[in-house]
Amino acid sequence: MGQLCCRFFLILQFPNHSIPPMRSVSALRLLFIFVMTVFLAACASMGRPEGGPRDMTPPVFVRSNPRPGQLNVSGNKIIVEFDENVALDDAMNKVVVSPAQRTTPVVSANGRRVTVELRDTLKPDVTYTIDFADAIKDLNESNVLDGFALDFATGDSIDSLRISGMLFEARTLEPAQGMVVGVYSNLSDTAIKTLPLERITKTNQLGQFTLRGLKAGTYRIYALNDVNRDYHWDRSEDVAFYDVTVSPSSEPAQFADTLINVAGEDSIVMRDGTRFLPDDVLLTWFNEGYSSQYLRNYGRSNKHIIDFEFSAKADTLPIIKLLNSRRAGEDISQWAVLEANQTLDTLRYWITDTALMAMDTLMVEARYLMTDTLEQLSMTVDTLRLVDKGARNRKRQMEKEAQQREKERAKERKELEKQGVDLDSLDAADTIPPRPEPIKFKVTSAANQDVHRPLLFASETPVATFDSSL
Structure with a gap:
């Protein structure tokens, strides 16, 4: 809202019988115009109305x-x-x-x-x-x-x-x-x-x-x-x-x-x-840090590995025995190597028997501690079916690769036959078994290696022995 202002009168009074010079009159007129302009601008200024003190009271x-x-x-x-x-x-x-x-x-x-x-x-x-x-x-x-x-x-x-x-x-x-x-x-x-x-x-x-x-x-x-x-x-x-x-x-x-x-x-x-x-x-x-114990997950991600995951840390290992194959009844420690964390709630077994690796399905009996309805740990027994999830895909891939190799081999044999090469001796050479795939290592030490510190390596699979004499 604009503020109301009063009328303003400027009265100029001169001495009797005296008339100011023309230059003085012009100066006074300019002064009068300037004062009126400033006053009217101040009167016409807009302002926001005050809303009173801020409400600090909660609802009643x-x-x-x-x-x-x-x-x-x-x-x-x-x-x-x-x-x-x-x-x-x-x-x-x-x-x-x-x-x-x-x-x-x-x-x-x-x-x-x-x-x-x-x-x-x-x-x-x-x-x-x-x-x-x-x-x-x-x-x-x-x-x-x-x-x-x-x-x-x-x-x-x-x-x-x-x-x-x-x-x-x-x-x-x-x-x-x-x-x-x-x-x-x-x-x-x-x-x-x-x-x-x-x-x-x-x-x-x-x-x-x-x-x-x-x-x-x-x-x-x-x-x-x-x-x-x-x-x-x-x-x-x-x-x-x-x-x-x-x-x-x-x-x-x-x-x-x-x-x-x-x-x-x-x-x-x-x-x-x-x-x-x-x-x-x-x-x-407070929180007593309690977690009920049970087998949360298990599986066989590939032909080499069997994984077990428990819901809480443990102080004992499960007893796992094989139920199928020629090694039925044997404990898992006889045909696999254990890789475990410190709390024993995540277990990974690396299968060492190539015959078991080739099997798509392994049946095992697992005995482990589980929390019962009274919140007490008691021994329980489960029969678990461990299926190699990647077996079918690997089998298809191997068949595809084998067919491709057969085509390439037939083509090479035709070329060699034209060149007069003895194919019987070549077939005998093909019966030699291929060399096993080498273990892959990678360096885990820092980028800038200190000559006084050991050089650290990590492998993708467990290493049974290491010959340092070479």
């Missing part, structure tokens, strides 16, 4: 259906309204419904309204908590509403006790974000492996958590990185536990609030409230 809860703490709720749709337009940030991972739902709820935002649709049937006489964590923010400035939760019950009473604390990584003491924290009223040590957590929440970006909607009683507290969303611990997942049982309680307390008046002056006031205990639970998560 207005109402919800059902209401906070409402009893005898039967509907599966929850609607929450705020005082401004809102948006959701990673609602699928941040919004948690307790008790845990088998089917993930649908959470959406539209204008000032957030809707949560529960797909599981509501259980009777149960307190439900929808914990939004830090998923809700205003649409324009992205001010986060942290720690907002809504409780309601399907029965005639509502459970209101809480447990609060923080979760850290045991190794670095860094806050753990997004991990599931829950409780069991079943105090058995095996509950976390077999039963879903009874009440759950998730940690925020500072590692803080609050479990809501608890009944009076005794609980064990756990935290886990629930990768497969089954709400109990699998041994490969990160886990934390509180080493003592907890009985939540509440007591009257006073809390300090800061009030700011219209003039911007602040003051501290005390208000009555309820303190929920315990509110200082400290958990540290």
Whole structure:
């Protein structure tokens, strides 16, 4: 908008009965024109209107259906309204419904309204908590509403006790974000492996958590990185536990609030409230590095090699015996050379018997340790069929090459016959077996070899002996 300016009058006053010279009048006119031009330009300048101070306040809860703490709720749709337009940030991972739902709820935002649709049937006489964590923010400035939760019950009473604390990584003491924290009223040590957590929440970006909607009683507290969303611990997942049982309680307390008046002056006031205990639970998560043991993959990539790949490191080798051919019953160590890594989870056997190399299929019996349903290692026996995947292609290639050689040989014989060469002696020479293919080596030392350091070589296949006397 342009700014309004006042009219400007320039009054030139001269002494009585005196008339300035013409040169002076021209100079005054030029001065008057210059001043008016500058003033009018300043009056006509455009400016952007100020929008007031930046919005630093997160959305404010207005109402919800059902209401906070409402009893005898039967509907599966929850609607929450705020005082401004809102948006959701990673609602699928941040919004948690307790008790845990088998089917993930649908959470959406539209204008000032957030809707949560529960797909599981509501259980009777149960307190439900929808914990939004830090998923809700205003649409324009992205001010986060942290720690907002809504409780309601399907029965005639509502459970209101809480447990609060923080979760850290045991190794670095860094806050753990997004991990599931829950409780069991079943105090058995095996509950976390077999039963879903009874009440759950998730940690925020500072590692803080609050479990809501608890009944009076005794609980064990756990935290886990629930990768497969089954709400109990699998041994490969990160886990934390509180080493003592907890009985939540509440007591009257006073809390300090800061009030700011219209003039911007602040003051501290005390208000009555309820303190929920315990509110200082400290958990540290760790991972025991467990992996279930099983045979992940096996095969015969070419006629020389048999590969076995296990899911976890081992301290023993499998027992492998041949089931077909003239060497049936023999251990693999008698007809193959082992190449293994340090953890014995990747094994490669190089076949040394040329007769076995020529076979397209080898049948073997493999005995190895595997994790059973009780997560214990037990011996298992498998019959494995090892097929040379490249046999057919090599056979076709060899037949093609043989046909090409026969054509070339027939052509050469005709030429030699014209020249009077004895073909019988030539056929006798062809019966000499060809020389074996030499082993290929390559230098693995650095490009600039130090004369005082050994020269390193690597071969494509294992070397049984090396004659250094030559």
